[in-house]
Amino acid sequence: MAYRLERERTNTTPYILIDEEKNYMRFEGESYLEDVIGFFKEIDEWLTGYLASDFTEFTFECAMEYFNSSTTKLLYNFLVMMDKNATAGKTVTVNWIALEDNEIMIECGEDFQEEMERLTFNIVIAD
Amino acid sequence: MILDMNEYVKVLQKFKIDIVYSGPMWEDGIKGLAEMVKVHLKGDDIPGSSARAVFSVFVEQVTNMLMYSAQKERFPGTNREPVDVSAGIFVLGYRGKTYFIQTRNAVKNESVDFIKGKIDHLNTLDKKELRQLHRESVRGENDNPESKGAGLGLIEIARRASKPISYAFEPAGEGKTFFTMCVEIGQEEK
Numbered sequence: 001m002a003y004r005l006e007r008e009r010t011n012t013t014p015y016i017l018i019d020e021e022k023n024y025m026r027f028e029g030e031s032y033l034e035d036v037i038g039f040f041k042e043i044d045e046w047l048t049g050y051l052a053s054d055f056t057e058f059t060f061e062c063a064m065e066y067f068n069s070s071t072t073k074l075l076y077n078f079l080v081m082m083d084k085n086a087t088a089g090k091t092v093t094v095n096w097i098a099l100e101d102n103e104i105m106i107e108c109g110e111d112f113q114e115e116m117e118r119l120t121f122n123i124v125i126a127d
Numbered sequence: 128m129i130l131d132m133n134e135y136v137k138v139l140q141k142f143k144i145d146i147v148y149s150g151p152m153w154e155d156g157i158k159g160l161a162e163m164v165k166v167h168l169k170g171d172d173i174p175g176s177s178a179r180a181v182f183s184v185f186v187e188q189v190t191n192m193l194m195y196s197a198q199k200e201r202f203p204g205t206n207r208e209p210v211d212v213s214a215g216i217f218v219l220g221y222r223g224k225t226y227f228i229q230t231r232n233a234v235k236n237e238s239v240d241f242i243k244g245k246i247d248h249l250n251t252l253d254k255k256e257l258r259q260l261h262r263e264s265v266r267g268e269n270d271n272p273e274s275k276g277a278g279l280g281l282i283e284i285a286r287r288a289s290k291p292i293s294y295a296f297e298p299a300g301e302g303k304t305f306f307t308m309c310v311e312i313g314q315e316e317k
Contacts, residue, residue, distance in 0.1 A: 012158055032186045033158050066179060068186050069279035076265045101175050104183065111262050 003046055013039055014064060018046060026061040032068040040074055047078060051085035058082070058090070063097035063126075064105060076112065083116045092119035100125050143222040151202070151212045157189050164219060171221070177314045180287040181219075181226045184310050187280035188230050189217060194280075195242070197235045197303045225289065229309040233299045242306060246292050249285040257286045289313030 002021035009015035014029035025047070031039075050058070060082065067075070079094065086092040094116075096109035106123065113121040139147065146167060148160055164185050168178040196213035203209050215232040234242065252260065261282045285292060288310050295307045 011162060033154055033161060033190070035154075066182065068183075068190065069283050070190075072265055072279060099175075102179065103176050104179055107258070111258070111265070115262075115266065 003050075005042065005046070014067075016043065018043065020046075020050065023055055023058045024061075025059070026063070028061075028063040030066045031064065031071040032066065036068075036070045036074050040078075044078070047081065051081060055090060057093070059093045059095065061095045061097060065099070065102065066104070072108065076115070079112055079116065079119075083119045086118035094119055094121045095124050096121065097124045097126055100127055142220060144218050144220040146219040147217070149216040150214070152189065152193060152196075152215045152217075153202075153210045153212045154193060155210070156212075157193070160189070160217070161186065167219070173314055177226075177312070181228070181312050184228055184284050184287050184312055185219070187283050188228055188308065188310065189215075191280050191284075191308075192217075192230050192232045195234045195238055195306070196232045197238075198233045224314045226312045226314070227309055228312070229307065231305055231307040233303040234306045236302050236304050239296055239304050239306070243294070243296070245281055246294055246308075249281060250291040252285070254286065257282060261286065284310055287312055 003018060004020060005016060005018040007013070007016040009029040012030065012032055012034050014027045014031050017024070017026040019025075025043075060078075062075070064075075082092045082094065096105075096112070098105035098109060106125070109121075109123045113123060138144075146160075146163060161182075165178075165182060168181055171178070192215045193213050196215065198214040199211050201209050202212045213232060215230060218227075218229045220227050220229075249257065249260075261279065264279050264282060281292075290311045290313075293309045297305045297307075299305045
């Protein structure tokens with residue numbers, strides 16, 4: 001059975017969707033004042049295993065509105081892991097979705113984008 | 128004797144203080160305060176980017192308070208495990224199109240030099256340099272052994288601040304020092 005995880009958004013934690021069958025993961029919302037490591041533990045475990053598997057195309061959509069500095073570090077680690085695994089025959093696409101006036105998120109996306117070597121990192125500005 | 132609330136309100140008004148909190152602080156408990164700050168900022172009718180900058184400073188500042196606090200006590204939790212509760216004061220105000228967030232908490236005497244050195248350094252950097260330092264810190268290892276977080280909090284605060292971060296240290300006895308930090312965030316034109 002393909003793995004699937006869906007978590008409702010709360011004030012301090014984002015909406016999470018992992019649909020392994022569709023090779024798709026989405027984060028949406030905010031992340032702060034939480035035990036980030038604990039919250040993302042299951043996702044981290046799945047992602048580690050998935051990226052090591054024989055997938056061909058994986059898409060990660062990140063539509064975050066705000067996250068704190070511990071989440072920044074965690075997202076960066078996820079992206080690095082995706083980048084390292086985007087080897088021959090494995091395509092990874094990241095769509096970084098931010099509102100036009102959300103400078104903090106756009107700048108963060110730009111900085112992450114520059115750190116990536118193999119995966120495709122698109123910054124999508126939404127109205 | 129009953130506290131004269133009029134006098135209290137006068138002090139708040141004089142210093143343009145909108146929200147003040149003094150008392151026990153812990154991660155889950157702060158969430159209520161965060162909601163309050165968020166709703167307050169929405170009510171202020173300022174551009175979303177300014178509200179987000181103020182909120183981001185708030186989150187990192189209270190997180191730092193919890194992280195560095197030398198006044199921690201273990202309280203029985205209301206539903207699950209015991210929680211580590213810190214003591215602190217938090218103030219949010221607005222004067223002349225500028226928000227300010229001021230916090231005070233006790234830190235260990237041996238943390239003073241580290242905090243001071245870090246803020247002094249950040250205060251010398253411009254926005255571009257701060258962004259660069261932030262990038263390097265996200266990539267690199269944490270340079271503070273006491274920090275449980277990513278060590279990025281202060282850099283994030285400095286990036287959003289419109290003036291150098293001001294601070295003060297005062298002796299608190301028993302090997303502790305009161306650390307006061309004030310961050311000002313100017314409002315962007317709408």
